[in-house]
Amino acid sequence: MAINLAVDLGAGLKLKNPVLTASGTFGYGTEFADFIDLNRLGGFIVKGTTLEPRQGNDSPRMVETPSGMINAVGLQNGGVDHFIEHKYPSLTQYTSEVIVNVSGASVADYAKVAEKLAPLDKIHAIEVNISCPNVKAGGMAFGTTCEGAAEVTAALRKAWPRHLMVKLSPNVTDIASIAGAVEQAGADSVSLINTLLAMSVDVERQRASISTVTGGLSGPAVRPVAVRMVWQVARRVSIPVVGLGGITCADDALQFIMAGATAVQIGTYNFVDPQVTVKTIDGLEDYCRRHGVDDINKLRGII
Amino acid sequence: MKEYLLDFKIADRTVLPGGCAMIEFERADGEKLPPFRPGQFVEIKIPGVPAAMLRRPISICDVTDSGRLLLMVKPAGEATRHLTLMPAGSVVSMIIPLGNGFDTAGAAGKRVLLAGGGVGAAPLINLCRVLADADAQVEILLGGRSARDVQGLPEYYRGSEQVHVATDDGTVGHHGLVTGHPVLNERFDTIYVCGPTPMMKGMAAIARNRGTECFVSLENMMACGLGACLCCVEKTVKGNVCVCKHGPVFNINELTWQ
Numbered sequence: 001m002a003i004n005l006a007v008d009l010g011a012g013l014k015l016k017n018p019v020l021t022a023s024g025t026f027g028y029g030t031e032f033a034d035f036i037d038l039n040r041l042g043g044f045i046v047k048g049t050t051l052e053p054r055q056g057n058d059s060p061r062m063v064e065t066p067s068g069m070i071n072a073v074g075l076q077n078g079g080v081d082h083f084i085e086h087k088y089p090s091l092t093q094y095t096s097e098v099i100v101n102v103s104g105a106s107v108a109d110y111a112k113v114a115e116k117l118a119p120l121d122k123i124h125a126i127e128v129n130i131s132c133p134n135v136k137a138g139g140m141a142f143g144t145t146c147e148g149a150a151e152v153t154a155a156l157r158k159a160w161p162r163h164l165m166v167k168l169s170p171n172v173t174d175i176a177s178i179a180g181a182v183e184q185a186g187a188d189s190v191s192l193i194n195t196l197l198a199m200s201v202d203v204e205r206q207r208a209s210i211s212t213v214t215g216g217l218s219g220p221a222v223r224p225v226a227v228r229m230v231w232q233v234a235r236r237v238s239i240p241v242v243g244l245g246g247i248t249c250a251d252d253a254l255q256f257i258m259a260g261a262t263a264v265q266i267g268t269y270n271f272v273d274p275q276v277t278v279k280t281i282d283g284l285e286d287y288c289r290r291h292g293v294d295d296i297n298k299l300r301g302i303i
Numbered sequence: 304m305k306e307y308l309l310d311f312k313i314a315d316r317t318v319l320p321g322g323c324a325m326i327e328f329e330r331a332d333g334e335k336l337p338p339f340r341p342g343q344f345v346e347i348k349i350p351g352v353p354a355a356m357l358r359r360p361i362s363i364c365d366v367t368d369s370g371r372l373l374l375m376v377k378p379a380g381e382a383t384r385h386l387t388l389m390p391a392g393s394v395v396s397m398i399i400p401l402g403n404g405f406d407t408a409g410a411a412g413k414r415v416l417l418a419g420g421g422v423g424a425a426p427l428i429n430l431c432r433v434l435a436d437a438d439a440q441v442e443i444l445l446g447g448r449s450a451r452d453v454q455g456l457p458e459y460y461r462g463s464e465q466v467h468v469a470t471d472d473g474t475v476g477h478h479g480l481v482t483g484h485p486v487l488n489e490r491f492d493t494i495y496v497c498g499p500t501p502m503m504k505g506m507a508a509i510a511r512n513r514g515t516e517c518f519v520s521l522e523n524m525m526a527c528g529l530g531a532c533l534c535c536v537e538k539t540v541k542g543n544v545c546v547c548k549h550g551p552v553f554n555i556n557e558l559t560w561q
Contacts, residue, residue, distance in 0.1 A: 025531065031529045032529070035308050059524075061524075061533070064357050064526075068356060073532070220356065271526045271527035272357060272358060274529065
């Protein structure tokens with residue numbers, strides 16, 4: 001039986017399979033080239049990119065917690081000009097989609113980054129980060145109100161000509177209404193969830209475990225929260241939903257798909273198993289075969 | 304250097320009096336070890352402790368005469384304690400080799416000191432052999448809280464001319480910190496250090512004062528080991544860099560320690 005794994009996120013973003021890598025967990029792809037064929041991926045979402053270079057937060061930036069980790073990297077990146085000059089050329093060789101995650105401290109910053117990326121033919125989509133918990137200005141501040149989320153989305157809708165994905169924060173009272181506001185403002189898809197605001201204390205040293213005190217929790221620990229939020233958002237909006245949060249295998253990915261996600265992102269678990277993406281893709285095909293499903297799209301939103 | 308994701312089987316284990324386990328691994332597929340440099344490390348996934356999600360970075364200690372990979376594992380938490388207790392035949396996944404390793408070029412004829420504190424003694428074992436094979440004159444300086452922390456270790460440093468010891472309680476060797484050992488009054492061409500941060504900073508200060516070349520191997524908390532997550536960064540004269548990728552070994556002149 002021929003099995004279709006291809007999915008369509010609309011506005012020109014078609015993936016050969018539903019598996020993307022989450023921003024900030026996969027570098028620029030090349031870090032994983034010794035372990036997997038990057039062309040097997042539906043796509044990869046490269047590190048959060050800002051207008052100016054950012055050095056990120058002080059160390060320590062990470063602490064492991066049960067079935068997860070808290071990080072506060074703080075969007076360390078070389079800036080959009082560095083990306084265009086030094087990273088983009090090597091990314092054009094891949095048949096997988098390359099999506100750039102965009103961050104900013106102001107609405108104007110977001111728009112400027114998008115305008116600079118617009119001429120890059122290979123980049124069919126940007127993912128807008130309105131949900132980073134680890135930078136003071138921008139980031140999550142925009143993502144926690146309907147007005148803020150809509151304002152950034154609307155500005156990028158003007159500045160960016162192709163697929164516009166908006167990454168939502170789970171650190172809100174009602175994520176579905178934020179998703180609705182983002183849809184109204186012109187997003188082509190939403191991805192969720194970014195990390196959950198969290199904290200850990202090193203009791204021996206009697207101080208916070210990471211330099212910023214609070215950070216973002218990711219990994220399998222957050223998965224049930226993420227699946228719930230994807231289910232809520234998928235019932236509210238009519239644009240495609242991309243689900244992420246603690247995916248480690250095909251069964252985890254299928255939870256998101258059955259809850260309503262068109263595609264998924266694998267993040268933290270790339271650190272544990274650099275081959276988790278291709279194993280998940282193989283596992284999705286195997287699941288479809290075992291269950292007599294000829295098209296992965298038929299499993300979407302069945303819950 | 305190409306990185307591999309490989310399964311390894313525990314072949315043998317020796318527990319040292321200080322509690323660290325010297326564990327020998329063979330590739331599960333029976334093939335030879337991939338090439339590596341002294342000071343490189345592996346990221347090991349410890350099975351049986353599901354809540355401990357991340358791999359653990361562990362320095363490569365050495366390759367044995369029978370071609371086995373030797374790792375020194377300190378039972379620091381639940382996962383590493385479990386690893387020290389796993390029986391022979393158990394299989395673990397490793398990413399190998401990672402990091403830059405020590406620069407050993409031009410070692411012939413040089414007098415070098417390798418200073419290790421606690422489990423920091425591990426990467427110096429292979430380094431000692433490589434430098435001695437390159438005709439350097441190698442001396443070792445080990446530090447611990449008490450005699451049992453260093454007991455059983457000196458015999459691993461093959462090719463070394465002398466193994467000096469410092470213990471906090473004076474039960475063996477110099478009574479006090481590694482940084483106070485009298486051997487440091489002598490002249491060395493290069494000092495290589497791996498240990499707790501205060502010890503490395505102290506050694507770096509001594510080397511800087513004397514104008515001695517000095518390399519340190521850092522142990523910042525890591526997630527991926529591949530340079531992707533940017534969690535383990537160290538502030539350097541060139542900005543924040545990943546210890547896992549650009550390190551773990553740094554010339555002290557690259558660091559912002561003063």
